[in-house]
Amino acid sequence: METRRVYFDSSIWVSHILQEKRKNRAQTVQQLLDRIEKDEEVILVSHLVLLEVLEVIRKRITEREPYTELNDEKKKEIMDKIQKKTNVFLRSLSQLIKEHKVALIDSQEPVDKWFKRTYSIYISSSGDISARNYSPDRRGNPALRYQGVGHYDIQHALTAKEFSARALYTFDQGFSRLDNDRAFEGMRFLIYQ
Amino acid sequence: MVILQPGKRWDARDQCESRRPTSGTASGQTPEETWDTREMSVRYPLDEIVAEVTRRWMSTVEPRPWHINRSIDNATLPVSEFSREIEELRKDIQDLRASNAALQARVSTLERKLTREAAADDLWDISDDNLATLEELSGISTPPGRLPEEDPFGALKGLLSEYSDETVDSVELVDAVRGK
Numbered sequence: 001m002e003t004r005r006v007y008f009d010s011s012i013w014v015s016h017i018l019q020e021k022r023k024n025r026a027q028t029v030q031q032l033l034d035r036i037e038k039d040e041e042v043i044l045v046s047h048l049v050l051l052e053v054l055e056v057i058r059k060r061i062t063e064r065e066p067y068t069e070l071n072d073e074k075k076k077e078i079m080d081k082i083q084k085k086t087n088v089f090l091r092s093l094s095q096l097i098k099e100h101k102v103a104l105i106d107s108q109e110p111v112d113k114w115f116k117r118t119y120s121i122y123i124s125s126s127g128d129i130s131a132r133n134y135s136p137d138r139r140g141n142p143a144l145r146y147q148g149v150g151h152y153d154i155q156h157a158l159t160a161k162e163f164s165a166r167a168l169y170t171f172d173q174g175f176s177r178l179d180n181d182r183a184f185e186g187m188r189f190l191i192y193q
Numbered sequence: 194m195v196i197l198q199p200g201k202r203w204d205a206r207d208q209c210e211s212r213r214p215t216s217g218t219a220s221g222q223t224p225e226e227t228w229d230t231r232e233m234s235v236r237y238p239l240d241e242i243v244a245e246v247t248r249r250w251m252s253t254v255e256p257r258p259w260h261i262n263r264s265i266d267n268a269t270l271p272v273s274e275f276s277r278e279i280e281e282l283r284k285d286i287q288d289l290r291a292s293n294a295a296l297q298a299r300v301s302t303l304e305r306k307l308t309r310e311a312a313a314d315d316l317w318d319i320s321d322d323n324l325a326t327l328e329e330l331s332g333i334s335t336p337p338g339r340l341p342e343e344d345p346f347g348a349l350k351g352l353l354s355e356y357s358d359e360t361v362d363s364v365e366l367v368d369a370v371r372g373k
Contacts, residue, residue: 005316009367010367010370011363011364011366011367012363013349014363014366014367015363016349016350017349017350017351017352017353018351018353018354018356018357018361018363018366019350019351019354019357020357020361020362020363021357021358021359021361022359022360022361022362022363025363030350033346037346042316047323050327052367052370052371055370056366056367056369056370057353059366059369059370060353060356060366061353061356064356085352085353086331087331087333088348088349088352089349089352090327090331090333091333091335091345091348092345092346092348092349092352093345093349094324094327094328094333094334094335095335095339095343095345096345096346097320097321097324098324098335098337099345100317100320101345103316103317103319103320104320104323104324104327105316105319105320105323106319106323108319113304150371150373152371163316171363171364172364172367172368173364
């Protein structure tokens with residue numbers, strides 16, 4: 001019997017490594033992991049997810065560092081912290097890949113076709129414009145905000161679909177805009193709050 | 194001023210072919226006179242002369258058995274033929290476009306299916322290759338086995354907990370690296 005596969009969006013991994021308290025997301029992820037392990041399903045991790053998580057690690061560590069005088073020594077100290085956390089992340093992920101609990105994937109399609117498909121889905125999707133009163137522009141005026149599907153979202157979903165994921169798990173509500181797209185027929189978007 | 198047109202006699206041959214001279218004229222001349230000479234002003238427009246001659250010619254009975262279709266409407270027939278042919282060709286082009294699009298869609302679907310099935314079948318080959326590349330680029334290596342207490346998921350859990358707080362939002366953090 002073929003192993004069932006699920007795709008975790010970057011937000012799921014970030015929530016797990018930060019033990020996010022908002023809306024009990026960390027607990028949600030833990031329950032999800034337990035269920036997947038019990039059902040012996042494989043978690044798909046794309047290079048895109050890997051890069052996004054690594055970038056969150058870099059930015060988060062840097063931005064949470066107490067603000068003091070910035071010199072070479074301080075920079076090195078921060079870079080070392082980043083490297084240490086990155087190594088733990090990569091080692092753990094490698095272990096999971098070796099144990100075939102996680103598969104590290106990337107699209108096997110030629111780049112031109114890959115972008116053509118991304119563009120075709122992107123162009124057929126329209127977003128929404130809303131007032132963003134809470135976040136004024138630089139002059140203090142209320143600002144409008146465009147919200148629509150991002151090309152990264154499409155590429156995550158395309159990769160998941162290419163590798164026959166039964167579902168894509170995420171906290172990002174933006175994926176709901178792809179839910180009815182025919183390109184993703186047969187794959188579910190499970191979007192948690 | 195008098196213009197003399199070439200005279201024409203109503204001869205026996207015309208009689209045989211049932212040709213008849215134009216009956217009557219605006220000036221009240223007899224048919225014989227009409228076919229002999231014609232008197233008109235120099236200001237008489239040329240196109241009117243042509244129109245009148247054409248009218249006369251059209252009003253004469255056709256000589257048989259040669260059939261000449263003299264209808265002015267029929268002069269547009271070749272054009273309508275062209276139009277019809279162009280329309281037919283346009284329709285053919287549309288049909289070809291539709292069938293071409295259908296074939297293209299079918300090819301794309303098959304290509305996607307092939308890629309997907311190949312990717313699905315080769316999952317662990319692809320994953321192992323990617324892991325080898327990742328280890329090579331990052332300089333990390335993992336031993337083949339591990340102790341039972343070394344749970345990789347456990348190691349990832351809370352990896353950045355000292356950089357977390359009540360306000361942290363995973364979606365916002367990911368959006369930030371996606372440039373949203």
